[in-house]
Amino acid sequence: MAVPYHHREIEQKWRKHWEANPVNVQDGTKPKYYCLDMFPYPSGSGLHVGHWRGYVISDVWSRYKMMQGYYLIHPMGWDAFGLPAENYAIKMGVHPSKSTAENVANIKRQINEIAAIYDWDREVNTTDPEFYKWTQWIFVKMFKEGLAYEKQMPINWCPSCKTGLANEEVVDGQCERCGSDVTKKNLKQWMLRITKYADRLLEDLDKLEWPEKVKKMQTDWIGRSYGAEVNFKVDGKDESITVYTTRPDTLHGATFMVLAPEHAMAKELATPETEAAVEKYIYDASMKSNVDRLQDKEKTGVFTGSYAINPLNGAKLPIWLSDYVLADYGTGAIMCVPAHDDRDFEFAKKFDIPIIQVIAKDGKEIENMEEAYTEASGTMINSGDWNGMESSTLKAEAPAMIEKMGFGKKTVNYKLRDWVFSRQRYWGEPIPIVHCEKCGCVPVPEEELPLLLPDVESYQPTGTGESPLADITEWVNTTCPACGAPAKRETNTMPQWAGSSWYFLRYVDPKNPDALVDRKIADELLPVDMYIGGVEHAVLHLLYSRFYTKFLYDIGVVGFDEPFKKLFNQGMITGKNGIKMSKSKGNVVSPDDLVRDYGCDSLRMYELFVGPPELDSEWDERGIDGVYRFLNRFYNLVMSNKDLDVKETPELIKIRNKMIYDITQRLNQFSLNTVVSGFMEYNNKLIDMSKNGGVDKETLNAMVKLIAPFAPHIAEELWSQLGNEGSVFHVAWPEADESAMKDTEVEIAVQINGKTKVVTTIDAECSKDDAIAAGKAALGDKLTGTIVKEIYVPGRIVNIVVKP
RNA sequence: GCGGAUGUGGCGGAAUUGGCAGACGCGCCAGAUUUAGGUUCUGGUGGGAGACCGUGGGGGUUCAAGUCCCUUCAUCCGCACCA
Numbered sequence: 023m024a025v026p027y028h029h030r031e032i033e034q035k036w037r038k039h040w041e042a043n044p045v046n047v048q049d050g051t052k053p054k055y056y057c058l059d060m061f062p063y064p065s066g067s068g069l070h071v072g073h074w075r076g077y078v079i080s081d082v083w084s085r086y087k088m089m090q091g092y093y094l095i096h097p098m099g100w101d102a103f104g105l106p107a108e109n110y111a112i113k114m115g116v117h118p119s120k121s122t123a124e125n126v127a128n129i130k131r132q133i134n135e136i137a138a139i140y141d142w143d144r145e146v147n148t149t150d151p152e153f154y155k156w157t158q159w160i161f162v163k164m165f166k167e168g169l170a171y172e173k174q175m176p177i178n179w180c181p182s183c184k185t186g187l188a189n190e191e192v193v194d195g196q197c198e199r200c201g202s203d204v205t206k207k208n209l210k211q212w213m214l215r216i217t218k219y220a221d222r223l224l225e226d227l228d229k230l231e232w233p234e235k236v237k238k239m240q241t242d243w244i245g246r247s248y249g250a251e252v253n254f255k256v257d258g259k260d261e262s263i264t265v266y267t268t269r270p271d272t273l274h275g276a277t278f279m280v281l282a283p284e285h286a287m288a289k290e291l292a293t294p295e296t297e298a299a300v301e302k303y304i305y306d307a308s309m310k311s312n313v314d315r316l317q318d319k320e321k322t323g324v325f326t327g328s329y330a331i332n333p334l335n336g337a338k339l340p341i342w343l344s345d346y347v348l349a350d351y352g353t354g355a356i357m358c359v360p361a362h363d364d365r366d367f368e369f370a371k372k373f374d375i376p377i378i379q380v381i382a383k384d385g386k387e388i389e390n391m392e393e394a395y396t397e398a399s400g401t402m403i404n405s406g407d408w409n410g411m412e413s414s415t416l417k418a419e420a421p422a423m424i425e426k427m428g429f430g431k432k433t434v435n436y437k438l439r440d441w442v443f444s445r446q447r448y449w450g451e452p453i454p455i456v457h458c459e460k461c462g463c464v465p466v467p468e469e470e471l472p473l474l475l476p477d478v479e480s481y482q483p484t485g486t487g488e489s490p491l492a493d494i495t496e497w498v499n500t501t502c503p504a505c506g507a508p509a510k511r512e513t514n515t516m517p518q519w520a521g522s523s524w525y526f527l528r529y530v531d532p533k534n535p536d537a538l539v540d541r542k543i544a545d546e547l548l549p550v551d552m553y554i555g556g557v558e559h560a561v562l563h564l565l566y567s568r569f570y571t572k573f574l575y576d577i578g579v580v581g582f583d584e585p586f587k588k589l590f591n592q593g594m595i596t597g598k599n600g601i602k603m604s605k606s607k608g609n610v611v612s613p614d615d616l617v618r619d620y621g622c623d624s625l626r627m628y629e630l631f632v633g634p635p636e637l638d639s640e641w642d643e644r645g646i647d648g649v650y651r652f653l654n655r656f657y658n659l660v661m662s663n664k665d666l667d668v669k670e671t672p673e674l675i676k677i678r679n680k681m682i683y684d685i686t687q688r689l690n691q692f693s694l695n696t697v698v699s700g701f702m703e704y705n706n707k708l709i710d711m712s713k714n715g716g717v718d719k720e721t722l723n724a725m726v727k728l729i730a731p732f733a734p735h736i737a738e739e740l741w742s743q744l745g746n747e748g749s750v751f752h753v754a755w756p757e758a759d760e761s762a763m764k765d766t767e768v769e770i771a772v773q774i775n776g777k778t779k780v781v782t783t784i785d786a787e788c789s790k791d792d793a794i795a796a797g798k799a800a801l802g803d804k805l806t807g808t809i810v811k812e813i814y815v816p817g818r819i820v821n822i823v824v825k826p
Numbered sequence: 827g828c829g830g831a832u833g834u835g836g837c838g839g840a841a842u843u844g845g846c847a848g849a850c851g852c853g854c855c856a857g858a859u860u861u862a863g864g865u866u867c868u869g870g871u872g873g874g875a876g877a878c879c880g881u882g883g884g885g886g887u888u889c890a891a892g893u894c895c896c897u898u899c900a901u902c903c904g905c906a907c908c909a
């Protein structure tokens with residue numbers, strides 16, 4: 023007789039019970055485990071089944087860690103400042119403070135549907151003045167340490183969002199947020215000196231258990247390279263041009279020089295004959311947008327009419343201008359070795375410039391060179407004193423040699439740029455700086471923080487490069503904290519990344535009025551052990567957080583310099599044909615109906631069952647039936663056996679221990695999809711056992727414990743139905759007795775020449791000879807020809823190799 | 827262009843790391859229960875009459891290859907003139 027599984031009743035019952043008796047009791051005597059989700063920004067469109075996945079993964083992992091005996095820290099909060107929230111507010115015509123509060127309430131309600139065990143006592147919101155007080159405090163500290171500074175420069179500007187952007191926020195020349203083409207705008211900006219941390223950010227990646235993909239992305243983003251700066255005298259002038267090169271070994275092969283059109287010396291190098299062409303080229307380059315410049319792969323350039331002298335051999339090198347040289351990398355000028363660089367080769371071919379090979383390929387000089395030889399391996403040729411040296415050795419030694427010879431120096435270069443930190447928008451933390459005519463930039467005194475964001479009616483971005491705050495004269499006009507003279511407040515706000523760069527620290531001490539985090543508590547509960555979220559923040563949030571943490575470590579706020587020990591990137595749940603779920607595509611699947619029809623437990627398990635957690639998975643609505651049926655059968659298995667008082671048998675003991683072992687192992691490997699299929703497999707086995715004498719309570723209890731992190735409601739219900747006291751989440755994770763898992767007999771495949779012919783059963787402990795004999799017997803007259811070799815893989819295969 | 831990931835039945839995906847390919851589930855087929863439909867239960871389900879053939883394609887190593895090596899194709903992602 024089937025006992026109906028009423029998921030709605032069961033889930034409501036336990037939801038209510040847990041509200042009164044929280045499962046996650048915080049016990050500081052146990053070792054801590056901090057499992058963190060990337061906190062969401064409170065979007066207006068709510069959660070879809072894709073959002074569920076990350077939260078389910080982290081909740082399963084959290085509950086597992088809790089049952090393993092850890093003091094679990096599993097907080098949640100809101101990344102509520104910034105462009106997405108503000109753009110939404112503008113679209114809806116509501117004040118961002120209002121829409122943000124509404125959206126937080128809505129998403130919190132939706133997140134509660136997942137039944138995750140968040141510590142709501144630790145909840146933070148980046149727009150809360152008690153929170154952003156510390157966001158501002160960090161900025162003041164950085165200012166005092168010289169890490170925050172003002173600079174006038176052309177920055178990335180999004181004409182649609184009407185604000186400056188950090189390099190990290192520009193993707194393919196477009197705004198990361200809205201997709202508009204990014205332009206340049208010359209603005210006075212606050213910058214954070216993240217480049218000072220470049221080496222540490224790069225080298226400490228080794229300490230982290232992060233996906234290699236993310237580490238690689240950060241490595242490439244930081245982009246460290248070793249080389250030399252070399253000075254070239256301009257022929258007939260006193261000045262010289264400094265270039266940066268990673269291949270000083272090829273110095274003899276330089277046949278021309280190229281400067282970026284923005285280079286400070288570009289104009290003055292022009293001769294009367296070339297002046298017009300040079301000025302036109304510089305002007306044209308300045309009119310090209312970022313996007314155009316990225317797309318035009320065909321090399322262009324103009325000869326300045328001037329020459330540089332190769333300091334090594336005195337060769338006269340024509341100086342060109344071309345926009346394939348970037349103004350803001352290295353020195354904005356390069357020496358060109360067409361024989362050994364693809365780009366220089368292309369340029370030299372196009373403008374008919376000589377090509378001199380200085381590294382032998384396969385020991386020879388190449389006749390009719392058709393492409394550059396870019397390997398740093400081979401013997402130096404055509405290189406004066408350097409002839410005969412190995413190029414890889416020379417590449418490493420040349421910077422020091424050049425330095426000794428007095429025309430250059432050893433250098434390191436990075437692609438990483440300082441972080442453009444100010445935004446010309448309303449919805450962010452005000453930058454706590456006062457501009458005084460006499461004292462310059464003066465930070466707001468720490469005891470006056472937070473500097474509140476003024477409540478205004480008009481918060482639309484101006485587009486002029488000024489923040490909307492600039493219009494609020496009564497707020498802007500203030501006195502200098504240093505000298506008391508009339509002064510003006512900084513009106514730019516911080517980017518959306520400011521709060522998210524350190525929020526995970528605040529969770530462990532969320533209400534502390536005197537410190538960002540109490541150092542003692544920080545030492546006990548931080549850093550984050552497991553961080554779960556999407557891969558889209560690889561060079562944004564994850565890089566910024568590491569930078570902030572290192573800074574806070576340096577000033578003694580925390581005692582560790584990496585925030586996230588482990589990182590897990592869950593794959594995306596997509597709609598049909600791998601299309602990203604979005605409102606505009608109309609392919610969003612809402613979890614609400616599924617929870618109503620199948621229950622939270624079914625949806626949680628199905629979110630995991632769809633595929634490996636690290637890969638993208640297409641959502642197929644029909645599949646959830648399978649999980650739902652499984653929970654029904656499992657419920658019936660327990661309900662129909664719980665009062666039978668079945669004695670455990672060797673067979674049951676074996677299944678129970680194998681089940682514990684298998685499930686735990688798969689869980690430890692984070693193979694959550696196969697954990698779910700493992701439950702189904704063992705459920706089927708136990709149903710078979712149930713039909714042949716029943717299943718004992720110990721085994722049922724074990725399975726309930728194992729399934730608890732995945733399907734908490736049904737587990738709690740069955741735990742109590744089995745007559746146990748208290749919550750299943752407060753009992754220890756079961757351990758497998760490996761000695762009880764051994765089979766006495768095993769099935770082996772019997773093969774001839776590697777092809778399976780029959781399957782037979784043998785004693786698990788039997789010797790090689792016995793196994794082969796048993797295999798031959800099982801083959802009978804299928805075995806013909808001359809036996810060449812006999813192979814036995816214990817417990818698996820007997821293979822007889824024969825010749826006809 | 828450079829780098830990375832992926833490729834297995836009608837579909838989602840397993841495979842103890844070189845040892846019976848297709849676990850588990852969806853779907854489908856047949857049967858049972860039901861007044862009937864749905865639910866539930868039982869059995870079947872890679873292809874082929876067959877010997878055999880089958881893990882994107884081709885080659886190789888091995889007693890044995892989805893797994894290792896070489897080569898090639900397709901899709902997706904990241905970076906993109908960084909000297």
